[in-house]
Amino acid sequence: MTNQEPTHVTNFVRNIVEEDLRSGKHQSIVTRFPPEPNGYLHIGHAKSICLNFGLARDFGGCCHLRFDDTNPVKEDVEYTESIKESVHWLGFDWGEHLHYASDYFEQLYQWAEELIRQGKAYVDDLSAEEIRSYRGSLTEPGKESPYRQRSAAENLDLFRRMRGGEFAEGAKVLRAKIDMASPNINLRDPVMYRIIHASHPHAGDGWRIYPMYDYAHGQSDAIEGITHSICTLEFEDHRPLYEWFLDNLPVPSRPRQYEFARLNLTYTVMSKRKLLQLVRDGDVAGWDDPRMPTLVGLRRRGYTPEAIRGFCDRIGVGRSDSWIDMSILEESVREDLNERAPRAMAVLKPLKLVIDNYPADRAEEFDAANHPQRPELGTRKIPFCRELYIEQDDFMETPVKGFHRLAPGQEVRLRYAYIVKCSEVVKDETGAVVEVRCSYDPDSHAGGAAAGRKVKGTIHWVSARHAVDVEVRLYDRLFTVANPAGDDWKQYLNAASMELLSHCKIEPSLAHAAAEERFQFERQGYFCADRKDSRPGTPVFNRTVTLRDSWAKPR
Incomplete structure (x- = not known):
């Protein structure tokens, strides 16, 4: 089924399974994940997938994937195939137990x-x-x-x-x-x-x-020998009907239905009807839009299956409906990517920096660790020359109190390289700063005589001569309110949920990033090479998540 380690987080369903096995009520357990093939799976389905497949894994049973395909008008092979792909992507496998209600x-x-x-x-x-x-x-x-x-x-x-x-x-x-x-x-x-x-x-x-679903579901469970039919709480009132059919038909086994609280996640919608409406109305660019809570959307954004499984373990399985804040999911992603994502430098909103006392024909390379805590990931060479790009936000002509980055007369360290001091500002005809000119301390690099000299700020950069232009998409939450409810729920769509940056500068090591390869852009956040739009040598990067929760502060 999966090579994952057993889950040790307890919940009331696990307690029931343990007792049923201990008492001899069941010799082994059989669970099922029964999606309707009328849309793409979302993060709420991931909770059910992890619960059902996880129980079967941990207790030596099996979990069936069964499509409850009882309404041909709303169903499509596209949805069926996407569901199978998403379950596999999450790390689970049904083996020989792929079933369809229509087979019965x-x-x-x-x-x-x-x-x-x-x-x-x-x-x-x-x-x-x-x-x-x-x-x-x-x-x-x-x-x-x-x-x-x-x-x-x-x-x-x-x-x-x-x-x-x-x-x-x-x-x-x-x-x-x-x-x-x-x-x-x-x-x-x-x-x-x-x-x-x-x-x-x-x-x-x-x-x-x-x-109808209420008729087909219980009998399909019975045909397949399901021992624990686990549903969300809205089916609790349907359980007497589930049992009535079993009581009045010569079914080969007697499954038992249990209900748990579904996942309600803030700043998004979990209704397949509403998600379909967003797609059909063009509010998003398809089911796999990285702003969508669908598993294909989260995957494209750069979420890992490990992070989603960890999130499902973290929120637990209960009997009371509650809302889970989006920040908990995002923190699960940060924790996972912090361990696995190699570091790199990228300048998203470039500002030219020229080092006047650095030779124009000179270029050198600096060693940089791919991960500060994982030496097994090795190092890379970062080219350096007279002209660089830095972030616009890392320069301020009239710095406010506490601003420790670059400003006239102020020093900063260029990450992995030298200390520079701003000496001049170049502006265009509108008065906008288009270039800063600096001098550098040639002894301030690693191993230099002044390597230990302290300055208050360190900023990232990219060599202008070696930089690669790429497109970067900054994704944010889909809605501006935690619970976009009511008939006018779409009025809460976040107009700033995607910002397209078309002339970002990346270090050359990133130029051949493979689709779905993930990085931490230093000081920027976690990014993923888009699995749909990236091409060899010309990756497109999606921001997966910021380095910290920017929604924790009042907006």
Whole structure:
């Protein structure tokens, strides 16, 4: 399944599994991750993936990947393939246990006929709107359909004709006959089958009726021998229906449903409907836009599967709904990348720096560690010459108190190289600073006579002669408020969620960065070579996360 180490973080689901194995209720456990192939997976799904596959891994069981593909109108092979790729990317594997609810359509149909013969299901001619109005409310019981008393023979005949494609979409449904006065609305004769004249992406053209999720899910669990069917809390009220079907059908096993709190993450949306709307409205550049909470988006932004798994361990599994602040996810990414990402220098908003007393025809190289705590990652050579680029923010003509970077008459150390002192400022016709001129201390480099001389500031730089121009995208949070709710939720979209910088300067060692290769740009943040737009020799970099939480301060 995976080569990962076992998880030692406890939670109520793990406690249940441990007790079931200890008591002999189960000899081994079988879990499942059951996505609907109607969209791309997001960070909320990662919590379920890590829980289900992690339990199977830690307790020597197995986890199935099962597509609950019961609505062909909303499903697509594109989504199916992306889901499989994302689960693998997270570090999990289902082995031989790849399943589809549609593989069980014939068995589900036969069981539906069994319920009809028992007098526990009937064909209803009410429209969807009429069914809703008959269902009642939380304070009022529902009322029975006028078609509820049809005979088993008539219901079987109608149901078989529904399967044969004789009736129009919406003309009839098959409903379970349970209790229209039940305090649980889910038990008020729920719909089991509806007519859809559409080809199925996996099952093909053989069906004109399709089961509802509430009917297909539990029986699919039973067919596969699932021991622990783990769902999010919104399915808690559906559990009596899940159990009713199992009680009334000759299923081969008896799974048990458990519910946990879904992931609610601030500054984003987790509804697939809303995510699809962002894509269709052009508010983002597709499902894999690095601002999206989708796993393909997070991957493209530079998040690692290790960081996401660590985040899921950190937030835990509970029974109460709560909001997780985006900063916790970002900190998990920082902690992971701090350990693994090699360092490099890049100037995102360049300002020319000229060293007047450095020979114009001279160039030299300085050694730089690729990681300060990981000598096994080696070193690299950084070229240096008379003209450099520094960050615009690292110069201030009239420095404020506490500004220890470059200013007229002020010294700074160039990272890995010399100490320089600003002697002149060059401006354009608008008065904007376009160049700073400096002198350098030739003895201030490592090994020089003045190597130990202290100055208050150190800044990064790139040799102008050797710099490579690249495009860098600075990504930020997708929304400006923690919970973008309500009908007008899109008004909270962050207009500054992406800043495109087209003429950034990078050290030459970065020029051949491979797609998805991650770096810490010193003093800037963590960046990743875009897996979609990077080309050999011309990488495009996405900012994965800043070096610290810039949202912790009032904005």
